[in-house]
Amino acid sequence: MDNSIKAFRIISVLEAISFLVLLLIAMPLKYIWDMPEMVQIVGMAHGILFVLYVIGAYWMYEKLNWSFKTLIIVVICSVLPLGPFYADNKYLPKNKAA
Known part of the structure; x- marks a missing residue:
């Protein structure tokens, strides 16, 4: 498999996991137990991964000759x-x- 696809796949998985941790762990800690520290840490990591995901999606758009519609769908997925x-x-x- 091409290294650029592998890199995007890794960023994609990390971005999804960071979003789930933010929603399911960090946000409840902040709003239920008044512990905002986790949101600051996970939120920053998620923000960086989100930007990398969007850049990577554009990279895949060019590399894999996606249609513009596919690019938009992949970005919405983020x-x-x-x-x-x-x-x-x-x-x-x-x-x-395999």
């Missing part, structure tokens, strides 16, 4: 909690070395 997993499964080439 704001859905499990969206990057869907985008990975639907739009990235499968690993042929």
Whole structure:
């Protein structure tokens, strides 16, 4: 598998996990137990990963000759909690070395 696709896949998974940790762990800690520290840490990591995901999506758009519609769908997936997993499964080439 191409290294750029592998890199985007890793960023995609990390972005999705960071979003889930932010929503399911950090936000309840902040708003239920008044512990905002986790949101600051996870929020910063998620923000960086989100930007890398969007840049990577554009990179894949050019590399894989996606249509503009596919690019928009993949970018929209970045704001859905499990969206990057869907985008990975639907739009990235499968690993042929199994």
